[in-house]
Amino acid sequence: MKTKTPKTRNTKGQRGFTIIETTIASLVMMVGALAMSSLFVFSTQNNVGGSDRALAMAVAQQQLEQIRSMTYENAPLTAGTTDTTVQSSGRNYTVQRVVADEMNADGSAKQLKRITITVTPIGTGQNWTRTPVVLVSYRSTLTTGSFAVSE
Numbered sequence: 001m002k003t004k005t006p007k008t009r010n011t012k013g014q015r016g017f018t019i020i021e022t023t024i025a026s027l028v029m030m031v032g033a034l035a036m037s038s039l040f041v042f043s044t045q046n047n048v049g050g051s052d053r054a055l056a057m058a059v060a061q062q063q064l065e066q067i068r069s070m071t072y073e074n075a076p077l078t079a080g081t082t083d084t085t086v087q088s089s090g091r092n093y094t095v096q097r098v099v100a101d102e103m104n105a106d107g108s109a110k111q112l113k114r115i116t117i118t119v120t121p122i123g124t125g126q127n128w129t130r131t132p133v134v135l136v137s138y139r140s141t142l143t144t145g146s147f148a149v150s151e
Contacts, residue, residue: 052091052121056133059086059093060119064135067097067115072141077113085122092122102138111141 063086070077082097095117102112120132 053131053133055089055091056093056119056121059088059095060117060133060135063095063097063117063119064115064137067117067139068137072111072113072139077115077139079113086119094120094122096120113139115139 067076076082076097077099079099079101081099084095084097086093086095096119098114098116098118100114100116102110102114104110115137117135117137118132119134121130123130
């Protein structure tokens with residue numbers, strides 16, 4: 001007994017992807033991949049910038065601790081501005097130290113000094129990574145007196 005085999009198959013309802021559909025799907029996936037790669041670059045830059053700012057904060061804290069270890073009458077605590085460059089973890093930073101005598105309302109000097117430490121990373125990178133870190137502290141003498149701080 002011989003069976004007949006159909007020469008054409010019944011393909012009604014069965015279709016594959018066309019080349020146009022495949023091309024459009026590839027294009028959509030490429031746009032998504034490009035968006036993800038730019039996001040990756042952006043996040044890497046932000047991580048590096050955050051690291052620079054954290055190191056700048058550490059430099060500012062070290063500078064402030066050095067000043068806190070000095071006596072009130074010590075020469076670095078005289079009123080004025082000092083600019084230096086400091087290297088930490090292979091990065092350079094500009095450190096500005098401003099010491100100002102606080103005054104009473106009548107113009108007499110308080111036994112109080114306002115110390116402002118400003119640390120700015122030096123180098124290339126995004127503008128926001130080079131914004132300064134500012135720490136402010138007050139230092140008083142051990143003698144008694146009026147030390148009220150008014151902004």
